[in-house]
Every structure is written in structure tokens, then in C-alpha cells.
Amino acid sequence: xxxxxxxxxxxxxxxxxxxxxxxxxxxxxxxxxxxxxxxxxxxxxxxxxxxxxxxxxxxxxxxxxxxxxxxxxxxxxxxxxxxxxxxxxxxxxxxxxxxxxxxxxxxxxxxxxxxxxxxxxxxxxxxxxxxxxxxxxxxxxxxxxxxxxxxxxxxxxxxxxxxxxxxxxxxxxxxxxxxxxxxxxxxxxxxxxxxxxxxxxxxxxxxxxxxxxxxxxxxxxxxxxxxxxxxxxxxxxxxxxxxxxxxxxxxxxxxxxxxxxxxxxxxxxxxxxxxxxxxxxxxxxxxxxxxxxxxxxxxxxxxxxxxxxxxxxxxxx
Amino acid sequence: xxxxxxxxxxxxxxxxxxxxxxxxxxxxxxxxxxxxxxxxxxxxxxxxxxxxxxxxxxxxxxxxxxxxxxxxxxxxxxxxxxxxxxxxxxxxxxxxxxxxxxxxxxxxxxxxxxxxxxxxxxxxxxxxxxxxxxxxxxxxxxxxxxxxxxxxxxxxxxxxxxxxxxxxxxxxxxxxxxxxxxxxxxxxxxxxxxxxxxxxxxxxxxxxxxxxxxxxxxxxxxxxxxxxxxxxxxxxxxxxxxxxxxxxxxxxxxxxxxxxxxxxxxxxxxxxxxxxx
Numbered sequence: 001x002x003x004x005x006x007x008x009x010x011x012x013x014x015x016x017x018x019x020x021x022x023x024x025x026x027x028x029x030x031x032x033x034x035x036x037x038x039x040x041x042x043x044x045x046x047x048x049x050x051x052x053x054x055x056x057x058x059x060x061x062x063x064x065x066x067x068x069x070x071x072x073x074x075x076x077x078x079x080x081x082x083x084x085x086x087x088x089x090x091x092x093x094x095x096x097x098x099x100x101x102x103x104x105x106x107x108x109x110x111x112x113x114x115x116x117x118x119x120x121x122x123x124x125x126x127x128x129x130x131x132x133x134x135x136x137x138x139x140x141x142x143x144x145x146x147x148x149x150x151x152x153x154x155x156x157x158x159x160x161x162x163x164x165x166x167x168x169x170x171x172x173x174x175x176x177x178x179x180x181x182x183x184x185x186x187x188x189x190x191x192x193x194x195x196x197x198x199x200x201x202x203x204x205x206x207x208x209x210x211x212x213x214x215x216x217x218x219x220x221x222x223x224x225x226x227x228x229x230x231x232x233x234x235x236x237x238x239x240x241x242x243x244x245x246x247x248x249x250x251x252x253x254x255x256x257x258x259x260x261x262x263x264x265x266x267x268x269x270x271x272x273x274x275x276x277x278x279x280x281x282x283x284x285x286x287x288x289x290x291x292x293x294x295x296x297x298x299x300x301x302x303x304x305x306x307x308x309x310x311x312x313x314x315x316x317x
Numbered sequence: 318x319x320x321x322x323x324x325x326x327x328x329x330x331x332x333x334x335x336x337x338x339x340x341x342x343x344x345x346x347x348x349x350x351x352x353x354x355x356x357x358x359x360x361x362x363x364x365x366x367x368x369x370x371x372x373x374x375x376x377x378x379x380x381x382x383x384x385x386x387x388x389x390x391x392x393x394x395x396x397x398x399x400x401x402x403x404x405x406x407x408x409x410x411x412x413x414x415x416x417x418x419x420x421x422x423x424x425x426x427x428x429x430x431x432x433x434x435x436x437x438x439x440x441x442x443x444x445x446x447x448x449x450x451x452x453x454x455x456x457x458x459x460x461x462x463x464x465x466x467x468x469x470x471x472x473x474x475x476x477x478x479x480x481x482x483x484x485x486x487x488x489x490x491x492x493x494x495x496x497x498x499x500x501x502x503x504x505x506x507x508x509x510x511x512x513x514x515x516x517x518x519x520x521x522x523x524x525x526x527x528x529x530x531x532x533x534x535x536x537x538x539x540x541x542x543x544x545x546x547x548x549x550x551x552x553x554x555x556x557x558x559x560x561x562x563x564x565x566x567x568x569x570x571x572x573x574x575x576x577x578x579x580x581x582x583x584x585x586x587x588x589x590x591x592x593x594x
Contacts, residue, residue: 200490203473203508
């Protein structure tokens, strides 16, 4: 392709990529920005291919020089540093209003787990979980952290251990999330059925609840906002005692009421889960009082502190 | 032609082909336009015959839905209904004619159904959630006719559906009744509707708590859902809830006594229908 065309095209595409890249960094996640950036990026790759083809002889000469190797190592090193995320990089990244569509971050540091979740720029949550006397950092327990509404319906899973067996080690959370995912699939199936069956419409009971966690968590109406709960389930496999071949998981909870906002709240133990079958043979999981038969399991978690930073909203979501 | 220009022509042609291929995947229905949106924390769909610009029509529909939301929503503090609920002297509160009529209709259905449908489900403030969506469906259909002369359309707001005219195939509109996957494998009933509407009430979606106003407790019965077919979607919306609360025996009897077309779907996948003479 002609050099003039390629150079002009690269210049125009570069401007577009620069603008959308800066928008993507500084502004909240926006699918249109990502879409433009991505598609222009593909064209940019094509244009660069032509540029390389047009200038291959010169470029080949440059690549043979020592400076090319030095630059390659610098670029690779820089990428490694960004991935490692030391404090200076984090400080720069903190300037961003957008770290992708998932606003959550998890860190594990010895006996301490730190989970951050920002459902909105003006509503930032941080859950700090300290391991107790029975906590072994080399063999950490299974942990699930989630949010539910006051009726006990799962809203969002914030974190769960991914080692094999997490479903059986964290049965209470797993059951709640499975039910939630089942209902979410029902919603999706509704639209798919409409398309597949050539029906003009499907009449159904209206889903009353949004699947967007922010709708439950971020305050919108001081008089109508309902409280929600932050939940933790924790379990160490194989922790036998005189009463249990394997002590059950324990569930901790705290209710957050945006109508009575508090910055710091400590989660409290609410029970251990046990499966029950109803008359229709569906399995449900209920919480039972943590009695004296539960020993070392109580010492897995020293404390779980929830901090919520609430600012004035910047504008309509 | 230079090499660069040839490439540009090829890229342009490829782009045109992609757009053509994409356009061929769009739903057919010559002469029918379609758009979707969100209102009342749910999705809505509108399909209509004619060549009216969908963007213009959708703007009008969105404005109408926003107006109804501002009038009757219980999810916003500043709605007319919420201000009325908070009024120290409700008697002196000047209700808009539309809201007054809607409350009156809800009260009438409450009386008709012996309280199975209630506009005060928790005994306190007025809550029109059980009738407002149906009302919105009726108003949108009226708007399409009044503003755009559209007399062949289907309006669906969160599963409350009104079908007017002959539809894309000339024999009415085909509307299915949703069956949750827990009883998958059963063919969902489908209705052929023309100049009427259907509303469905059920408890299969998360958080869809239907409270029996008389006991104050969640309704537990053998029903998956109840659908009511009625010319007024306002009435259909409220009656579907009432019949679900009543349960099969009482609900079927009530439908028969009041000449209401209702379809009762059960947990085992069977159904019972009452069609008035």
C-alpha cells in the first residue's frame, strides 16, 4: 500500500486510539469507548502491517542493533512491573475511574485477606478478614464472600476459593449462588425461547429484581433503600474434633443499612449450615446455632471488618 | 487504479458485505418495526406495522412510560402516588384524573376479588405495582394509535402483553405463556391474540413475592402461574395476581362467576383453563 496512505492512516488511527485510550482510563467503563478502541485497534494493526511491509529493509537494520535489544528488555520489564503492581503503579492506576467492568479486587497477605468492591465511584466497600489462631496461611481455609438482600436471596458473590471441592466445603454459599444462577438462566431462557419459537411475545410474571448488584447496594432513595447483608462462609477441611469428623463451615454476617450509614462494621457469626429436605425433596440449607461442639472452626477467623466509604454521587448512573 | 485505492475498494466492499449479512439476520416481518427498552425495572418490547420511524416512536413511548412512572411508581420518592401516600391530609391532595381513576379501578377490583388483589398489600400505603404495568401497556397502545395512527401492534412490558390488529402473519399475534425450566419438556401454551391482552402472575422468578393481603404471608400453592386474557391489560394485570392468590379452586370458581378467561398452570406442567361463553 502506498506510503502516503499508510502514514496518513496510521496518524488518524493513532489519534483515535489515543483519545479512546485516555477516555477508557479516566472515565467509568463504557462499552462504546471499548468498542471503538478495539475496532480501531484492529484497523491500526492492519495499517502497521503495511507500514512494516513498506519499511522492512530499514526496520530489519534497526532490529539488528543493540538498542533494539535494550528497548525490548525495557518494554518486557515495564510490562512485568505493571503486572506485579507495586505501590507506585497502584498509585497511578488509582487515578483511573475505570479498571474494567469488574469493580472488585482481592488481596491475600499471610493471615490477612483484603477484598475491595466498588459498585459505584462514590460507594466503595472494603472487607478486611483477619485469620484467627486456627488459620494456617500455608493451607488457607475455603472462603466465600457474598452479598444478599434482606430476604436471604443472593445478589452477588464477591469472592470464593477456587480450589477443588469448594462447592462441598462452602455448601451454604454454593446453594445460594446456585439458586441465583438458576433464576438468572430462567430470565435468559425467556428471551431465547421467544426467539426460538417464533412467538411474537411471551407473557410471564415480571422479574421484580434486577440482576445488577449496584441496584441493591448503592443508595438511591433514602426512604426506599432496603438493607442488604454482607456474608462470609469459612471452612477448614479435615478439622476433626471429638464431636465432628469434620467440623462444618461457619457463616458470618452483617447488615448494611444505607439509611443509617456507618463507615465501620464488624461481621458476626450467625451459624453453621445443615442441609434439610422439604416435602417436595428439594434440599435447602439452614443455619444452626454454633454450639460447644464447634471448637477450632471458631478460631479460623479472628475478625472481619467492613468499611464503606460513601461520597456524594457525581451524577446519574 | 493504484494499489492503495484497490485495497480501499476491497475493504469497502467487504464492509458492505458484512453489513448486508448482518441485516439478513434481523427478524423478518416486512412492514413491521420493532424496538426494545427498559421501564419499571424491566424490559419492554414494541412491534408495530407501518413505516413510522422507530426512533421517533420509541421516544414517544419512553416519554409516556416516564410520565406513568412519575405518576404511579412506588420506587421513587417524588412520584405523585408517593407524595399522596405521605400527605398529611389525603382528602385535600389534588390527585391527577388519571391516577384517581387508576386508584378507583384498583379499589373496584379489590372489592370484586374479596381482597385477593389489594392496593394496600401491607395494609399501609397505596401500592399500585400490581396494576400499573398493565395500565402502562394500555396507555402505550393508545399512544401508538393517537399519535401515529398505528392500529396493528404488540406491546409487551415485563410480560404484560397487548396485541392489536392482525399481526405479521395476518392471523393475530402469537403469544406464549412462560414455563420455568423446573417443568421444562412440557410444551408451553401459546395463544393467538387479536385486539386483546394477557397478563401473568407467578412466583417463579427470584424476589417475585406475592403476598396474600388477607394473611400477610407469601402465597404457597400448586400453581406455577395464572394468566388472564382481557381487553384491558389494566384489569388483566390485577386479576392475574388476584387469581394466583386465590389458588386453583377458588380462582377457577371466581373466573367462572365473573366470566373471566383465565389459564392456570400447575407445578406438574398441566393446566386448566376457563373460557367464558
